[in-house]
Amino acid sequence: MKILKNISLGVIALLVALTSCQKDEVVPYGDFQDVAIFSPYTGKITVEINQQISIADGSKGFIDRKWSVPFPSYFLNNDDSVLNEETAFVKFMEVGEVPLVIEWQFQDSLGTTTRDSTFMVTVLDTITTDIAVTNIEGNYTEENGKYIVEAGSIVTMTDTSSGSPDTYQWLIEGHDEILETKTVEVQYKKLGLYSVGLASSRLEPYGKVDTLILRDFIEVIPSTLPVVLTGAKEIDQAGVVHLQFSREMDVIDESDISAFTVKANGTAVAIKTVQLNKNDASIVEVILEDDLYNSQTASVSYDASVGSVQSSDFVKLETFTDQEVIVYLNNLLTVNPDFEDGTKNPFADPWNQAGFANVTVISGDSQSGTKHLNILMDEGTNAQMAMESGFFSLNKEKTYAFEFWVKVKSNPGGNALQFTWRVQPSDGWADNYKSWQGACCTDQLKAENEGTWQKIQILTDKKPPADWDAAKLHLQIGSGAGGKTEIEFDNLKFYEYEVPPTE
Structure with missing residues (x-):
């Protein structure tokens, strides 16, 4: 049996010409045999359960044709699993790889021969959204299907929906940005209860959106771990350095200036003030008297014996020394400079x-x-x-x-x-x-x-x-x-x- 899995849209997907010439004359379709299948699908045929497809047989020269599909799927033409019409309208009633078979009988001077082709149709389930927590970086416990994590923990969640969705919209309470990937990582920095939502859908074949909301799915409690500096960079405001911490910080003011040191090319620079970012309390802003320059290397240090900085769950910030500060630069290359869109754009072919x-x-x-x-x-x-x-x-x-x-x-x-x-x-x-x-x-x-x-x-x-x-x-x-x-x-x-x- 010949298995054909790829079918071209609106064109001949399978074209096998079997010809032979009679000695003195050509009889139309006498010995001329032409197998041709027409389908509105590009590549692999994929449908959702309870949906239908159409596929047509344009073959010539056969004496008999038979379509077949396994029960419970059936042909809408006759509500049966066997059909001999030219165009088959098939409704699929089970999930999985379902074979759609067509058989022909041809007769020539040598006798009767049977040919067949099988089209494997992938039948997807309807989308039912589900979520799984696959990893937690930090201390946590699980109770009644919900998670209690310590502040600063990073929770990895992934879509486990039925129906093979390909489009995602995560709704993470406390997180303004809508995330659109199958798997997301969320760092929980602030104490409280947080709901998690996910809307899953499928573009091709169309799968209706389904939404799941898990109320109070994540509870964030005070941490037993040290508060950690996770990054330091100068932003696009001259001389403003953002220190990103693993969780939200408590009130900080000018009395803590002396505990911080920022160096440019190894030389300390004057600090005007330190303060919490107005929009994100896990960011401490160190505001310098002068700008940093992108030809310089910069670092930041904190001395816990001098300062009293602590997280919002009252864990004292420990000393850190000479952590790199990424100095701001304005990249003039604004189109795909890291090739993350998967193409060589903006470069032309070599x-x-x-x-x-x-x-x-x-x-x-x-x-x-x-x-x-x-x-x-x-x-x-x-x-x-x-x-x-x-x-x-x-x-x-x-x-x-x-x-x-x-x-x-x-x-x-x-x-x-x-x-x-x-x-x-x-x-x-x-x-x-x-x-x-x-x-x-x-x-x-x-x-x-x-x-x-x-x-x-x-x-x-x-x-x-x-x-x-x-x-x-x-x-x-x-x-x-x-x-x-x-x-x-x-x-x-x-x-x-x-x-x-x-x-």
Whole structure:
């Protein structure tokens, strides 16, 4: 039996022409046999239970035809599980993989033959929303199907609905953002009772939305664990550093200024005040007298012997030292700079001047996020690719930095691996604002760093040759002999390079 699982929409899904010529004449459909099935489905046929499909037989030259489907599914044409009509209207009454079979009998000069085809139809259940807690980072107990967690715990929840939904809207009490992934992680920082809701639906085949609300599903109680600094960054307000903690903090004021130290390039900077963020009490704002500059490295420390900072559940903040502060920068690359949309956009397809470069976006082992750009080159390749959208403006009086992460996965060609990043006007060519990198001379590309992500920052020693209202990035890359070369890029950033004023 021949199993056919993929059926094209509105076109012939199966076309088998079996022909033979009679010696002196052609008799219409005498020995001409043509098998053709027409279906309104692309690829695999998937339907919801209690729904129907139509499928037509356009075959020629047969003497008998029979459709069949296992009970309790049936044909609407005759309310039976067997049908001999040209077009079959099938209603599916059970969940699972259901075979839809068509058989033909053909007669020719050699006798009667039987042919058949089977279409496997995936029948999905109606959607009934359900939720499961799959992991909790922190101390917790479970009582009567509800969870009691300590403040600061991270709760992972996932959709376990029947009917294979593909669209999700989580409603997490205390969490303003609507989450739209199958699995979510929520950190509970504030004491109280929290409900959790999920609306699940299916786009194809259409599955009606179903909603589940779990009232008071999560209870947050005081923690027995230390309060932890989970991140520190300067926001887009000059000199304002946000310290993100694992749970909400108690009242904090200027009396705690002396307990904090912020350093830029190893030198302490003056702190104007410290305060709780008005919208999120798990964030402590450290406001500096002066701005931080993105050419600097910054850190923050806290001395518990001097300060009295504590969480809202009265756990004292412990001393921490020289934790990195991410200094704010305004990335001029606003279209997919981390390739997280799964495409190489805004870059156009490469032009292969020599050899061949296969440019794709792949998942797994990214520098951050889940996706990154992969370039696999034949030996002796010389390829070029440039942005075709997402252009940015440059001022010839300013200095800029281009920062990116690179990983060499395979380089049999040794020092022949090289690339040049150029910055050019969007509608033309320029070769006077660029930076060359090569395996011979760039530490990040050398053999000892193969297989690990390396950060490169370039262009800080020069300025654009002109004011460009619309500029683009252009990459030229080449490989050597000995086999395929593979290199990856992630997290592209192009920004104005800030240097503190000299005194």
